[in-house]
Amino acid sequence: MLTIEKELVAEFARSVDQANHIIVGTHLNPDGDALGSAISMGLFLESLGKSFEVLCHHPAPRNLRFLPCVDKIRTEGTDKTADLGIILDLDSTERLGNHKERFDAVPKLIVVDHHVPHQAPGDVRIVNTSAAATAELLTKLYLQLEAPISPDMATCLYTGIVTDTGSFRFRNTSSSALQAAATLLERGAAFEKVSEEVFQSRQLSSARLLGHTLETMQLDMNDRLAWGTLSHRDFTWANAKDEDTEGFVNELLSIETVQVAALFREAVPGKIRVSVRSRGTIDVAEVLRQFGGGGHKNAAGCTFETSLEEAERRLVSELRLCLESV
Numbered sequence: 001m002l003t004i005e006k007e008l009v010a011e012f013a014r015s016v017d018q019a020n021h022i023i024v025g026t027h028l029n030p031d032g033d034a035l036g037s038a039i040s041m042g043l044f045l046e047s048l049g050k051s052f053e054v055l056c057h058h059p060a061p062r063n064l065r066f067l068p069c070v071d072k073i074r075t076e077g078t079d080k081t082a083d084l085g086i087i088l089d090l091d092s093t094e095r096l097g098n099h100k101e102r103f104d105a106v107p108k109l110i111v112v113d114h115h116v117p118h119q120a121p122g123d124v125r126i127v128n129t130s131a132a133a134t135a136e137l138l139t140k141l142y143l144q145l146e147a148p149i150s151p152d153m154a155t156c157l158y159t160g161i162v163t164d165t166g167s168f169r170f171r172n173t174s175s176s177a178l179q180a181a182a183t184l185l186e187r188g189a190a191f192e193k194v195s196e197e198v199f200q201s202r203q204l205s206s207a208r209l210l211g212h213t214l215e216t217m218q219l220d221m222n223d224r225l226a227w228g229t230l231s232h233r234d235f236t237w238a239n240a241k242d243e244d245t246e247g248f249v250n251e252l253l254s255i256e257t258v259q260v261a262a263l264f265r266e267a268v269p270g271k272i273r274v275s276v277r278s279r280g281t282i283d284v285a286e287v288l289r290q291f292g293g294g295g296h297k298n299a300a301g302c303t304f305e306t307s308l309e310e311a312e313r314r315l316v317s318e319l320r321l322c323l324e325s326v
């Protein structure tokens with residue numbers, strides 16, 4: 001399993017020990033790693049008897065509401081003064097949404113993350129881009145701190161690892177991630193429940209929208225590039241929300257010839273959210289950075305405030321260029 005520098009672990013412990021009120025935050029549109037990591041940190045701080053809040057701009061999406069202690073996640077903060085902030089699974093305070101200002105105001109900020117450094121905020125940075133998930137880093141952090149990992153914490157952390165690795169299928173799956181997952185099973189992670197809730201509980205509206213996405217997808221570059229567009233009308237037709245499109249882009253990438261896949265969604269009129277996935281060494285995070293987005297080499301996203309057609313036109317031409325060079 002990966003190791004966190006002793007100095008950083010000690011600094012983390014010291015910071016938590018000295019803090020009177022701690023705010024824990026994660027990114028907007030939270031995924032399994034964001035929520036699993038944030039809840040685990042809440043449970044860790046609770047076990048120490050600390051005063052804390054766990055904050056997220058958006059509430060947990062439907063398929064993650066099964067997480068133990070998910071009610072610890074608050075979309076509204078208190079007005080208590082915090083003297084320590086801990087942000088998990090993000091490397092830019094922008095992505096804290098409504099809570100940005102509160103985190104910008106803390107005298108000390110700790111970052112635990114596995115994304116490629118972007119804005120690089122924070123006074124104590126436990127950042128490792130070779131970690132498969134922030135939850136993997138936290139598992140190691142709790143072990144190095146010799147903190148007890150309860151079955152609920154284990155379930156949350158396991159969810160983070162299993163979602164960020166796509167059930168141990170994506171490239172970021174490593175022996176360290178598998179070892180962390182094994183340790184979490186030993187600590188009582190409810191892995192069957194996680195599999196069922198996360199991967200086997202698609203809503204009917206989502207299934208219909210997936211069918212529509214696959215039927216209307218476009219292909220180019222000898223079928224190496226695939227993309228789908230979902231207009232606001234499509235969402236209304238299927239009675240679906242943006243969170244119902246979770247995993248669609250991976251379905252496009254699962255086609256044998258496809259090397260880069262993108263999904264454009266207009267769940268909210270005038271706001272186009274895009275997810276892009278790639279295989280192997282093709283770096284799509286680099287491409288999306290031009291549009292103010294980011295993420296990982298093989299999994300990235302961005303948002304356009306244009307028409308769906310304009311977003312499609314601008315990004316698809318860059319993705320063509322990206323594929324031309326490989």
Ligand SMILES: [Mn+2]
Pocket residue numbers: 033034089114132133134164
């Ligand atoms: Mn993550």
